Amino acid sequence: MGTTSKHTHTHTHTLVRPQSCSMHRSYQPLNPVTNRYLQQRWDQNHYQNHRKKVNSSLPVVDNKGMKTPAHIQLKLKKLQLQDERLSVVDRDNRLLASKLADIVCSKGLVDHQNQYHLRSLNADRRREELLLIGRQNQAIYQRITSRQSEHRRPLWLDDWERAERRRDDISRYPRGLGEKHRSSRKVKFAVEGERASSCTDTERDETKQTKDVHFHLI
Template sequence: MHRAYQPILPCGNKYLQLKWDKAKYEEHKKRIQAAKPLVDTSAPATYGHLHLKLGKLKLEEDRLSVIERDNRLLLEKMSCIMRTKGQIDNKNDYKAKSLNGEKRKQELRRVNQENRAILDRITKSQPQYQVQRWHEDWQRAEKYMANVARYPRGRCKSQSRKHHTSALSICPHAYITPSEGAKLWSLSIRMLSLKSFYFYNQSLHEQ
């Protein structure tokens, strides 16, 4: 009894109710399988002009055709040049020239002329310093120094020579080089001349 079909609602014949419920269930499954969704979950439609850009392809094809045409023309020109000698001579006989070469030559000639003129003036110019007059003045000054000197002028040289010989006799190892001797001699002459000039000025003041 428990294995028999148990309908939800009370019925007069369970077998007929079972058959009717099965038929309703099958019809319900068919309706569920044939039901359409209210929300469209399918993939969006694809448009060919978005994926295949014909305009861009056309521009690329035109560019390639132009490049191919230029290459063909260049190849034809090169082949024509190789077959013939060409219409242009590539020899260049042009001599390099300066735009201001003549001006620079004129300037160089002018500078040379001026330099020669300066050299001529220098070589032909007379000296401004009178050496003969200097020599005469010096002789006159020596004469004045000899007049105002307390001792004869040659005596100083003889005394210095004697002093030198005496120093060598006292100390044989003491030796004065010629340069040092010349320096000492010039120093003594300067001192003597200064002393003579001092006495000469003093005598003038006394007169």
């Protein structure tokens, strides 16, 4: 019993290492070591420290460019010319504003009213063209109205009458019978509708009279 309990105790405390813990076995150090895992950690720390030093190191040779002189950065001559140009523009604007104010305040000495009527230089020519077009249209209208028709209408009427007679001869029943039948049906339906409406009106009157009599009795 004691041996079995000891065996179960050791079996329950066994740990399963993850797969990542065995990755250090594939690491190949430069020198022979007793523990590859520790050597891998140390090499990684050394490499990270080296990269930090490389990133934070300063160059021995100064490869920066020369600083631009202050007189080139400011460009004092350009600023001076710009100020002079702006001052000239402001002076001209003030002069123009004063002149406009004088013109607005004064009534003016020159009569600037324009009484010229618009007149076209080719009005006569266009009028003649319109008259010519009107005469041409009138002539075309006269030719159209005086033209005799080329269609032989009497012959068409004769052909139509001949065709109607043939249809009457060929037809089994007299023509127009279907139309008469349809018209009689329409009249019949209209009469029946009027009768139905009259019956409904009489029924309404009778019901109204009975209601009035019942009301008087009450």
